[in-house]
Amino acid sequence: MSCSSEFVHLLHKYMDQELTTQEEEMVKDHLHSCQECYQHFHELEKTVALVQSTSHIEAPRNFTQSVMSNLPREKRTVSWNRWVKGHPLLSAASLFILLMTGSLFSAWNEDQNFSVSKQSNLVVENSQVIVPEGEVVKGDVTVKNGSLRIEGTIEGNVTVINGEQYLASAGHVTGEIEVIDEMFEWLWYHMKSLSKDVVNVLN
Secondary structure, eight states: OOSOHHHHHHHHHHHTTOOOHHHHHHHHHHHHHOHHHHHHHHHHHHHHHHHHHTTTOOOOTTHHHHHHHHSOOOOHHHHHHHHHHHOHHHHHHHHHHHHHHHHHHHHHHHOOSOEEOOOTTOEEETTEEEEOTTOEEESOEEEESSEEEESSEEESOEEEESSEEEEOTTOEESSOEEEEOSHHHHHHHHHHHHHHHHHHHHO
């Protein structure tokens, strides 16, 4: 339109019925004298009439669901990346647990050799560890992939992993006795040990 933008603004206000009486008269006079503005006004009227005639139309009930179901599916990597960015702490914790579990399972498979904690008064015969009668072993005793026979005294905890423990009538243990013969018990034992180590480091 060649007419001023100020008049175009007045024309729109006229359509919204927001003009003063004086402004309305001025717009009407201009429309009678300017064919271009009259044509523009006529197009605006048709547009308003079209919008008003379609205002009662409603979308079908399942319209949104139908549109969403027809959209291309989001790649799993995109949704996973979004979740990771939205939950950084949970992502780090999950990754840590995953790596720890993997390393512990690997250690379980590799850790099939016989071993025993180093106390000088323990007697080792092949894969059997014996606390002789009358002997006092100070500290925790751990036996892996072997058996433990307690005839004397252990002043500490006893842990037997993948083996057997026998307490003779004369034998005595001041701490706790734990026999671990299942993979998940073994994992739990290592996780508890790791937690204790972390606490000791922090303290």
